[in-house]
Amino acid sequence: MPELPEVETVRQTLTQLVLNKTIKEVKVSLPRIVRSPLLEDFENILPGKSITAIDRRGKFLLFRLSGGWTLISHLRMEGNYGVFASSEPVVKHTHVIFVFDDGTELRYRDVRQFGTMDLMKTDEVDNRPPINKLGPEPFAEDWTSDVFYKKLKSKKKNIKAALLDQEVVAGVGNIYADEILFRSKVAPMVVAADLSKQKAKSIYENTKQVLAEAIEAGGSSVKSYVNGQGKMGMFQQQLFVYQKHGQPCTVCGREILKTRVAGRGTHYCSKCQKS
């Protein structure tokens, strides 16, 4: 499940492989992946454009293209990119192929078919869906502990749901939400507005810490995630609670529990994490 650390790793690895390449042709075999603009326009605009940079916003990849265009790509659960020689066979579940003019291709594969692509002018990106509603980047200087605490004060939902809310902070998903709350010693079902300033600060700091460590490890390969070079991440070896239910907590020894919070599978230690 690509969250911020995985998307950031894809961004870094893919940049090495496709920067400055020029698109010759686009092949879309699953039209629903392309949300905007109309498929015909998507296929007509891209040829001739070169990739000038790859940026990231939350869990979105932003392919910056010549001519002032940006391709916004979300991997959702199992989307991934790879670069291949055009002569190589196309594997199953490949839905979009960007053919370059140098005999190579950027291929988008997505078993669950949940990923999305939007193409728009770069100057419109910040003011239109899916980017316009995103909250602060976790590593932005203006995202402070105080800003986070005040945001939590306005939320009646539980802290797990608040961390998953991309408008509160962009990029946290189910794996890292559980890990952040474990390290912060906060139970996932605690109402966000009820948290003390001290606890909010702990969650804030652990959010940055966990995400930074995960980026350093190349992300977490829990199910199918691989980076732009087809390599797995290593951070799954450093998880404390995610999918550790039934195993003893490495801190206190009590069995890690799994329940459902905010509609998501949620893993936590009922002794270490206080309500």
Add this chain to the structure above:
DNA sequence: ACGATAGCCTGATAGC
């Protein structure tokens, strides 16, 4: 306005 939830989708797995 906000919170909660269904639906999208395929493959792995558990249970019978």
Add this chain to the structure above:
DNA sequence: TGCTATCAGGCTATCG
């Protein structure tokens, strides 16, 4: 080559 139900979850639409 056993079959079926359940689960995995980020985001959007929809409902209350």
